[in-house]
Amino acid sequence: MNAPLQHPVITPAVENAPVAFTQDQIGWTPWLAPLAEDQLTDRHWAGLVEASRAKSPYFMLLVRDPDVLEARTKTDKDIFYNVEDGLPRAERELAATAASRENGCIFCASVHSRFASHFSKRSEDVQRLLDEGVNVDLGERWNAIIAASVVLTQTPPAFDTTHVDRLKAAGLSTEEISDVIHGAAFFNWANRLMLSIGEPLPAG
Amino acid sequence: MTDIIDTLAGTATGSPLEALRLRRPVTRDNAEKTYRALFQPVNVDDVSLAERFAVALFVAVLHADTASTEHYGALLTGQPDGERLLAAVLAAAEAGVTKGPYGAYPDGPLSVENKAGLQYAVASAQRDAIGARLAAALDHAHLLVFRPREASPEALAALAAAGWSSTGIVTLSQLVAFLSFQIRVVAGLKVLSAA
Numbered sequence: 001m002n003a004p005l006q007h008p009v010i011t012p013a014v015e016n017a018p019v020a021f022t023q024d025q026i027g028w029t030p031w032l033a034p035l036a037e038d039q040l041t042d043r044h045w046a047g048l049v050e051a052s053r054a055k056s057p058y059f060m061l062l063v064r065d066p067d068v069l070e071a072r073t074k075t076d077k078d079i080f081y082n083v084e085d086g087l088p089r090a091e092r093e094l095a096a097t098a099a100s101r102e103n104g105c106i107f108c109a110s111v112h113s114r115f116a117s118h119f120s121k122r123s124e125d126v127q128r129l130l131d132e133g134v135n136v137d138l139g140e141r142w143n144a145i146i147a148a149s150v151v152l153t154q155t156p157p158a159f160d161t162t163h164v165d166r167l168k169a170a171g172l173s174t175e176e177i178s179d180v181i182h183g184a185a186f187f188n189w190a191n192r193l194m195l196s197i198g199e200p201l202p203a204g
Numbered sequence: 205m206t207d208i209i210d211t212l213a214g215t216a217t218g219s220p221l222e223a224l225r226l227r228r229p230v231t232r233d234n235a236e237k238t239y240r241a242l243f244q245p246v247n248v249d250d251v252s253l254a255e256r257f258a259v260a261l262f263v264a265v266l267h268a269d270t271a272s273t274e275h276y277g278a279l280l281t282g283q284p285d286g287e288r289l290l291a292a293v294l295a296a297a298e299a300g301v302t303k304g305p306y307g308a309y310p311d312g313p314l315s316v317e318n319k320a321g322l323q324y325a326v327a328s329a330q331r332d333a334i335g336a337r338l339a340a341a342l343d344h345a346h347l348l349v350f351r352p353r354e355a356s357p358e359a360l361a362a363l364a365a366a367g368w369s370s371t372g373i374v375t376l377s378q379l380v381a382f383l384s385f386q387i388r389v390v391a392g393l394k395v396l397s398a399a
Contacts, residue, residue: 008370011357019312031357032370064371067241068378071234078230085227103305104314104353133317155304155349155384156268157391164399174396178224181392182231185385192348192381196355197374 008032016202018106021130023113023123026106027201028194034060049073061197072189079182087172087179090119091145095183096190097126098149101134105191107200112187144170148177149184207232208239212271212390213397221397235386242379243279250372254283255338256379258293262342263383265297266349272387292333293342300324300346307351321351340366341376348380 012029034057035044045051047066053059062069080092093116100109113130117123125138134150137143144166151158159181167177207215207225209232215221225232243256257280264272280286280293306321324346326339334342340363347359363373 008364009357009361017310019310020314031360032373062374062378064374065241065378067246068238068375068382071237071241072378072382074234075231075238078228078234082228082230104307104309104317152388152392153305155266157388159388159392159395161395161399164396168399174220174224175227177396178227178393181396182228182389185388185392188388189381189385192352192384193377195352196348196359196377196381 012199014199014201018110018200018202021101021106021109021113022203023110023117023127023130024203025114026110026203028058028107028198029201030057030061030198032061032197034058035063036060043067046070049077058194058198062193076186076190079179079186085175087176087183088119090116090122091142091176092179092183093119094126094129094142094145095149095180096187097129098134098146099153099184099187100191101129102150102153103188103191103195105187105195108187108191108194110200141170141172144172145180148180149187152181152184153188207236208275209235209386209390209393212275212386213394214271215393219397221393224393224397235389238378238382239386242375242382250369251375251379254280254286254289255341255376257283258289258334258338259341259345259376259379260383261290261293262297262300262345263349263380264387265294266300266346267384267387268301269387269391271390272383288333292330296326296330296334296339296342299327299330300342302350304350305352307354309353322346324350337367340368344376345380348377349384 010031018026037054044063044066047063047069048054048059049070083089093112096112097109097116100112109130113126117126128136134146148159148163148167151163164177210225257276260276261273261280264276277290280290302322306319308318309315325343326334331339344359344363347355360373
């Protein structure tokens with residue numbers, strides 16, 4: 001056993017770790033100790049936003065900085081779940097999946113590719129994005145969304161007016177393009193957390 | 205009330221871009237709340253203000269983002285010893301400029317997509333000026349910005365060895381990850397509003 005105070009980093013022994021992009025329901029395990037429920041103050045509970053997230057080691061680790069987690073979670077939910085108007089849910093998840101595929105976040109891509117499949121009913125096309133990569137041909141509208149998400153994910157971001165023109169030509173409004181930008185940009189936040197404070201576990 | 209994304213994007217009052225952002229008030233308010241939680245924190249026990257501004261400046265330079273570089277550079281300059289830190293962090297960042305994402309996947313079918321790139325560490329000339337603890341944070345920030353797929357428990361152990369607590373590592377990770385979002389929202393909306 002490591003002495004927890006001097007050596008706080010956990011190195012889990014993961015067998016059969018996921019090594020390819022998948023829509024399977026894989027798991028995740030942290031590299032630093034999450035808080036325990038009995039350590040949570042009111043401020044921590046507010047940071048979790050939903051009490052059910054106390055069951056998630058990912059959120060129980062992030063809740064070490066509760067103010068940031070609370071604002072992060074509310075940003076996330078509004079970008080993806082606010083369907084008063086704008087881009088269809090499926091295509092917000094497509095942007096999230098494309099960013100995750102480009103950055104290489106196997107766990108993030110698994111969750112959001114499942115959502116993209118669920119909302120679009122195009123599971124085979126989503127799987128091709130995972131298997132073949134971001135240059136896959138899935139029809140011009142999806143191609144344009146994937147391409148925009150990928151160039152925005154590059155560092156420095158290479159998104160320019162040609163990508164806006166292509167999205168408009170594919171039928172997206174200015175508001176819908178703003179949703180693509182926010183969906184891809186948000187996953188540049190989420191990928192960097194999920195990849196760097198823990199690792200994926202195999203399904204089941 | 206001022207809004208950091210509008211400030212960095214140069215959003216004018218009454219402009220179409222202002223309207224586009226006000227269309228999603230919850231996103232707008234919570235992006236702003238994240239910025240304040242990171243850069244006007246109630247608690248600096250685990251990460252100092254100077255460390256927050258220094259890492260933010262470093263990340264902004266790696267993204268070649270002029271407005272963010274000026275913004276976080278000015279905040280760092282206002283800290284004790286800020287002028288000297290500013291010069292050292294700018295030099296460290298300029299040595300780390302490259303294009304991402306790159307890196308190796310876990311061994312398996314994705315190995316064919318492995319892409320080599322800079323394995324950055326702050327040079328010894330700047331490491332003395334910056335200090336071992338902040339230098340470890342800049343090394344980690346470079347990893348997160350350009351090759352997040354290569355993150356590892358060993359990378360976190362290097363932070364811990366340099367004096368970073370688990371809570372401090374969470375805040376540092378959020379700071380780099382949030383800026384990766386903020387810089388892309390600003391860049392994307394500026395292009396969209398000019399198109």
